[in-house]
Amino acid sequence: MNQSSATASGTLYVVATPIGNLNDITLRALEVLNQCDLVACEDTRHSMRLFQAHGITTKTVALHQHNEAKQSHKLIERLINGDDVALVSDAGTPLISDPGFPLLGLAHENNIKVVPIPGPSALIALLSVAAINTQPFVFHGFVPPKSKQRVAEFVSWLETTATHVYYESSHRIVASIEALIEVFGETAEVAMGRELTKTFEQIFTGTAIELLQLVESNNNHQKGEFVLAVLNKKPAVSDEIGSQPAALIAQLMPLLPPKTVAKVVADHYGLNKKQVYNFILRQATT
Known part of the structure; x- marks a missing residue:
């Protein structure tokens, strides 16, 4: 089992940044971004607006979906050699629909300490x-x-x-x-x-x-x-197959097997699954 723990290597900080208003950044995030040795950015040009607004002069490097496999190994080497690295995305919390997964995986595999710096999330x-x-x-x-x-x-x-x-x-x-x-x-x-x-x-x-x-x-x-x-939300249980469930059945039948359709429609409308399935079978024979 891999655990994030203190070692002789550097620390990887996963830093949340503003999703719009540049003032929505924590004091701790500013401290980390100023003190680390390198910041890996989804887009260095985009991050520069934030850096300039808060006087951050730390060196940056690009880490995005097109280069993250290769770049992650380079960053791991630096971390192993003792450098502290911060990971930021264009906006919000990294790895929430943003690049960084390979880097985090390699960091844990190499027993590098990983520290979340929480903050904005859309x-x-x-x-x-x-x-x-x-x-x-x-x-x-x-x-x-x-x-x-x-x-x-x-x-x-x-x-x-x-x-x-x-x-x-x-x-x-x-x-x-x-x-x-x-x-x-x-x-x-x-x-x-x-x-x-x-x-x-x-x-x-x-x-x-x-x-x-x-x-x-x-x-x-x-x-x-x-x-x-x-x-x-699941509505109150009904004894009838109404027009809305029937319409949903018609939409789902070309996409899913009948039993799956019966389960989805029954769960969504609070119906008996067997009742819905029998309705589907009747429709198929008429």
């Missing part, structure tokens, strides 16, 4: 103000960019009663909300954070159809970085 920022149930919540990162795969991803969430949180880009936000409505329905409880902590920050809570109407009402509402949450 998904936590949204959940803290959304007034949506967070016990439990599931974070999915970025969902698939293509329509069919995105719908299939959302369908898979129906099996888990929780608030599902994900990141989305500006050029897919409308299609993403439309897919949410297709799977969870127009009245699904949702929350959205756009450009959190920045000048044009926007926070929304309400139904999925209300969110779609808001985003489509103004092109400016489609710009920036998005965090979305949708509540998948």
Whole structure:
């Protein structure tokens, strides 16, 4: 078993940085970034804005998805030789949908001390103000960019009663909300954070159809970085197969086996799984 413990090697600090407002950085993060020997940045040019704002002069090196396999080994060598290295992403907490996984894995394999420096996180920022149930919540990162795969991803969430949180880009936000409505329905409880902590920050809570109407009402509402949450709750048990379960069955049948469809629909709508499965079988024979 590998454990992060003090050794003769240096320390790898995983440092959370602001998601927008440059003042959202902890005193401890500033201390670490100033005192370490090297900072590994997702984009050194992006991080330089933060460094200049707070007078940080530590040397930087790029560590991103295109070079992290090779660069991680170089950083491990420096850590083994006694250098302290800080890892930062463009915004928020590293490794939450950001590069760094290979480096952390190698650090633990080499018994290098790894220290988290906690701070901003977009998904936590949204959940803290959304007034949506967070016990439990599931974070999915970025969902698939293509329509069919995105719908299939959302369908898979129906099996888990929780608030599902994900990141989305500006050029897919409308299609993403439309897919949410297709799977969870127009009245699904949702929350959205756009450009959190920045000048044009926007926070929304309400139904999925209300969110779609808001985003489509103004092109400016489609710009920036998005965090979305949708509540998948199990309604009261019903004895009937209504129009909504039947519609969901029709959507899922081309994607999943009948037994899986029966389980998903039964769990989502509080129905008896055998009753739903028999309904599917009847539909197949008519």
